[in-house]
Structures are given as structure tokens and as C-alpha cells.
Amino acid sequence: MLPSTFDYVAPTSLDEAVQALAAGAGDAKIMAGGQSLLPMMKLRLASPATIIDLNGIAGLDTLEESDGMLRIGALVRHADLERSELIAERYPIIHDAAQRVADPLIRNRGTFCGSLAHGDPAGDWATVALTLGAELHAVGPNGAVVHSALDFQTSMFETQLGMDQILVEARIPVPKAGQGSAYLKIERKVGDYAAAAVGVMIVLDGATITEASIGLTNVGPLTIHAAAAAASLVGKSIDAAAAIEEAGRLAMEASQPSSDLRGAEEYKKDLVRVLTKRAVRKAGARAQGKEA
Amino acid sequence: MSDKVIVTTTVNGEEREATVEPRTLLVQMIRESLHLTGTHIGCDTTSCGTCTVLLDGRPVKSCTILAVQANGRDVLTVEGLEGADGLSPVQEGFQEEHGLHCGYCTPGMMMTVTALLEENPHPSEDEIRKAISGNLCRCTGYVNIIKAVHYAARKREGAAA
Structure with missing residues (x-):
């Protein structure tokens, strides 16, 4: 499959790239890895008039x-x-x-x-x-x-x-003292999108959670910030099973999955609940140096 | 609009030039302009890995890179695996262990494995399975492919000794 025709621009500086993008007047796309953009162009889900390739610009691989x-x-x-x-x-x-x-x-x-x-x-x-x-x-x-x-x-x-x-x-x-984090993903096979995935970051003072953040992948129209679930953990002990259970429940409530080939809505919601609990525990174990 | 561009690449150690449209995919340039048809097109949707080539030593899906993006870079295709003294250890491994059935995925599989062994000369079964997880084989169930990689690792070690 071929993409639609386009003009190819390979700038060697960011200034040139910005100018090319402005000149593209809303119908130009930036390409870095191209691993989402090119498949979309081949399927004609995207047909930009201009592709601006960043790969020739030095210093962007920091x-x-x-x-x-x-x-x-x-x-x-x-x-x-x-x-x-x-x-x-x-x-x-x-x-x-x-x-x-x-x-x-x-x-x-x-x-x-x-x-x-x-x-x-x-x-x-x-x-x-x-x-x-x-x-x-x-x-x-x-x-x-x-x-x-x-x-x-x-x-x-x-x-x-x-x-x-x-x-x-x-x-x-950069990580604070006592910070731990984890990302857990359930996918049907390598290369598929997540049925659900959960990211957790916590900061511990001793066993007490002083900061928490939770994000959810592919269980709604947007990447979900499960703020209430994260806030519920603050001030609790990392060893408090009931607190972690509650965070899982609140993360599940924040999710808005739809049923598709990757699973039913109910299944995905439960995945969010279980993955959140596991990720909090894993982040906790990492914060305490008990796990890599 | 979209004037043709001249792409100069080092393919299998030899400098090659092709004149292509910007929208030409690397796999199309390799097959249709350079007439190296060992690289296969499978799914054409970035899923199967049969079009895998090494771009500057790293295995990538040549159906999901523009030919023009390979300009000035180094490309290795399955035709470049064989050395002056015959099949590469990876090729020999696939032959000896029968790491194929229909053979369609084999060129891509061998490219990924070649890169793996460069980076990790003694991969465990788990490491092999992870490394080839972007290359689909619908015939073998992967068992003989994994044997082929172990064979190639041993062969390389023997050659280096």
C-alpha cells in the first residue's frame, strides 16, 4: 500500500522545521519514528500534503x-x-x-x-x-x-x-527520595494495544504514602488521570490492604472503557481495579528497595 | 508536487542509487528498484515483520519507513547475509534445524536474529522469544526457529574460537 503523494522536507535545524510547518498551513505533518503516522497514511486515514522529517536534525536524541x-x-x-x-x-x-x-x-x-x-x-x-x-x-x-x-x-x-x-x-x-513507580499492561499479544494498562508513581516516607499519581491507558476516550484514586492513597500506609483496595476501586470508577475485541467493558474495568492494586504494591516495593 | 528524489544507500555493503517518489516505502525500493526480492511484503500494516531489514544494524520494518529516510544509511537485507565462505551461521541454523515451513517469514526472522546475536551472542530461550516477538510465523510454532538460533549461536562461538 502506498500513501498519497506528499512533499518531503528534511530540515537540518529546528528553525527550518518550524518554518516548513508554518508554510504547510495546517496540512503538514511532523514525522519522527513514523510508526503510527505511516500506517495511517498507507490506510489513507491521513493524507498530509507535506511530511517534515525530523531525523536529519542533530541534537534531538538527548x-x-x-x-x-x-x-x-x-x-x-x-x-x-x-x-x-x-x-x-x-x-x-x-x-x-x-x-x-x-x-x-x-x-x-x-x-x-x-x-x-x-x-x-x-x-x-x-x-x-x-x-x-x-x-x-x-x-x-x-x-x-x-x-x-x-x-x-x-x-x-x-x-x-x-x-x-x-x-x-x-x-x-528526577525521582525524589522514597519514590517508586510501575507500569502494568495486559495485552492479548505482543504488538497489540493494551486491553488495559495502569501507571503508578508513589513517594514514601517510611511506610507512609506522601504523594501518589495514577494514569490509565486505553480505557476511555483520553488517557485517564485517576486523581481521586491517587489522592485516596496519600497519608495511608503502603501496607494498608484496605487503602490499596479502595484506590483500585476508585481507579476503576475513573475508567470509561468500551467493549471491543479486547474484552467487555466489565472485564476491562476489573482489569483496571486489579492492575492498579498490583502497580501500587509494586511501586511500594520498589520505593522500599525490596524489588527492582 | 512530490518530485522524485534520488536515494543513495549502502545495501549489503555496496552503494546503490534509486530514483523514487517520496511516498515510496523502503521495502518497495529494495524489491522493485534494487530487485532484491528476498525481503518479503507480508501484512503491509506494520504487524508481521516479514519485511524486516537492518537499518544501521537495527532491525526495522521496511514497510513502515520511507525509502528516502534510508538515504545515506546502511541497509542489510537477507541477500547480504551469505559470506564469502557460504551461508551465515544464522542461515545455516535455519537450514540445519529446519527453522521454517513455508519460508515466507524466514528472511525477516533471520534479519532479526542476526541483529540479536550481534548484541547478545548467547541468548536464552526467553531472550530469543522476546527478540522475535515482532516477527510472526504461522507455520512452525517457533520451536525449530528457536533451535535454529541456538545452533547459530553455537556456530558463531565455534567460528570465533
């Missing part, structure tokens, strides 16, 4: 900590995160998700930021970014713009990213 933030550049591939020792040591939720995004071949090409910009509620990285409170740094004709991962998606496949903006980097606060 993956490092600086000034209290983990920086993930626009050309950092899923596989880069999967293989990173820094990620494996300090960001277990990213390490978990990196092994479960799509399949190993797609992971060699697709990017973290591209997944966010794609705005798919089935995307694993949107949940991870939301759970970790990422700042999404974009650039447009009027300069730099910062979006929050918490409310980045506005509707299915729509985000706050302006048509003239390029998502350049995600910045994630």
Missing part, C-alpha cells in the same frame, strides 16, 4: 538528566529507553513500559515524543508522562511553549500541541 529533570528528546526511540541503564536504575515505570510498547522492531524506530504527539489514548507513553508529571516542551513560530502531560490530550488523537508547533522534548522531574 536522553539525560540535567537541572533536576530527565530530558527525552524528540528522536529518542522506544528501544533507546528500553536499553538505557539510567532508565533501568532510576525510572522503573519507563523501563516497564519500554518493554511493552508495540513490538521490538517498532521500538527500534518509534519515539517517545512522537507517541505523545499522536494523542492516542491507547498510547503507553501518554500514561507514563501523565503519571510522572512531564513537561512537554514544544517550539513554534512564536518561540518555546510548554504543555503539561496532565491535560495534553484534548480528545481522541487531539492534543494541545498547536498545528504550528513541534514537540521537541519531554522533561520529567
Whole structure:
């Protein structure tokens, strides 16, 4: 299958890319990994007049900590995160998700930021970014713009990213003392979207949860921020079974799945409940150094 | 609009040039312009992995990359596996252990496995299964494919010794 015809632009600087995007007047698309965009173009679900390929721009593959933030550049591939020792040591939720995004071949090409910009509620990285409170740094004709991962998606496949903006980097606060995190995903087979997946980040002071954040994947029209479930954990002990049970129930209440080939609505809701409980416990064990 | 572009790639160690439309997929350029038909098109929807080639050493789905994006890069296809002294250890493993039935997935499977063994010369069964989880085989049930990879790992070790 061939995509529709398009003009191909390969800028070598961000300035050029921003100009090309503006010149595209709403009918140009940015391509990083292309692992969602190209299939959509082949199926003619998308037929942009211009493709602006970021792959020739140097400096967009930054993956490092600086000034209290983990920086993930626009050309950092899923596989880069999967293989990173820094990620494996300090960001277990990213390490978990990196092994479960799509399949190993797609992971060699697709990017973290591209997944966010794609705005798919089935995307694993949107949940991870939301759970970790990422700042999404974009650039447009009027300069730099910062979006929050918490409310980045506005509707299915729509985000706050302006048509003239390029998502350049995600910045994630470095872990605090006592922080633990986890991402648990149920998929029918490798490469499928999640039937449901849950991301959890907690901070412990001793056994007491002082901070919590929970995100849900593919169980609603948007990536879901299960704020009430997270808030219910604060002040509770990580060993309090009833508190974790309640967080699971509240996360389930926040989910809005629909029945499809991946399962019935009731099944998916229960997945959210169970995965939330497991992810909270796993994040807790990691925060206490009991589990990698 | 969408004027043709000249793409220069190193394919199997040899510099090759093709004139393609920007919308031409890498797999189409490989098969139709360079006439290397060992790389197969299976699902054509980024699912099956039979079109796998190595782009700068990493296995990728050539149906989901534009040919123009391979400009100036290094591409290895199944035709490039065989060395001066015959089949590569991976090819030999698939032959000796009968790691195929219909053979349609085999080129992609061998490319993924070739990259795996470069990175991890002694993969466990679990690591092999994970590595080939983006390459679908609908005949074998994967058992003989895994044997083929173990064979290739042993063969490579023997060759290196």
C-alpha cells in the first residue's frame, strides 16, 4: 500500500522545521519514528500534503538528566529507553513500559515524543508522562511553549500541541527520595494495544504514602488521570490492604472503557481495579528497595 | 508536487542509487528498484515483520519507513547475509534445524536474529522469544526457529574460537 503523494522536507535545524510547518498551513505533518503516522497514511486515514522529517536534525536524541529533570528528546526511540541503564536504575515505570510498547522492531524506530504527539489514548507513553508529571516542551513560530502531560490530550488523537508547533522534548522531574513507580499492561499479544494498562508513581516516607499519581491507558476516550484514586492513597500506609483496595476501586470508577475485541467493558474495568492494586504494591516495593 | 528524489544507500555493503517518489516505502525500493526480492511484503500494516531489514544494524520494518529516510544509511537485507565462505551461521541454523515451513517469514526472522546475536551472542530461550516477538510465523510454532538460533549461536562461538 502506498500513501498519497506528499512533499518531503528534511530540515537540518529546528528553525527550518518550524518554518516548513508554518508554510504547510495546517496540512503538514511532523514525522519522527513514523510508526503510527505511516500506517495511517498507507490506510489513507491521513493524507498530509507535506511530511517534515525530523531525523536529519542533530541534537534531538538527548536522553539525560540535567537541572533536576530527565530530558527525552524528540528522536529518542522506544528501544533507546528500553536499553538505557539510567532508565533501568532510576525510572522503573519507563523501563516497564519500554518493554511493552508495540513490538521490538517498532521500538527500534518509534519515539517517545512522537507517541505523545499522536494523542492516542491507547498510547503507553501518554500514561507514563501523565503519571510522572512531564513537561512537554514544544517550539513554534512564536518561540518555546510548554504543555503539561496532565491535560495534553484534548480528545481522541487531539492534543494541545498547536498545528504550528513541534514537540521537541519531554522533561520529567528526577525521582525524589522514597519514590517508586510501575507500569502494568495486559495485552492479548505482543504488538497489540493494551486491553488495559495502569501507571503508578508513589513517594514514601517510611511506610507512609506522601504523594501518589495514577494514569490509565486505553480505557476511555483520553488517557485517564485517576486523581481521586491517587489522592485516596496519600497519608495511608503502603501496607494498608484496605487503602490499596479502595484506590483500585476508585481507579476503576475513573475508567470509561468500551467493549471491543479486547474484552467487555466489565472485564476491562476489573482489569483496571486489579492492575492498579498490583502497580501500587509494586511501586511500594520498589520505593522500599525490596524489588527492582 | 512530490518530485522524485534520488536515494543513495549502502545495501549489503555496496552503494546503490534509486530514483523514487517520496511516498515510496523502503521495502518497495529494495524489491522493485534494487530487485532484491528476498525481503518479503507480508501484512503491509506494520504487524508481521516479514519485511524486516537492518537499518544501521537495527532491525526495522521496511514497510513502515520511507525509502528516502534510508538515504545515506546502511541497509542489510537477507541477500547480504551469505559470506564469502557460504551461508551465515544464522542461515545455516535455519537450514540445519529446519527453522521454517513455508519460508515466507524466514528472511525477516533471520534479519532479526542476526541483529540479536550481534548484541547478545548467547541468548536464552526467553531472550530469543522476546527478540522475535515482532516477527510472526504461522507455520512452525517457533520451536525449530528457536533451535535454529541456538545452533547459530553455537556456530558463531565455534567460528570465533
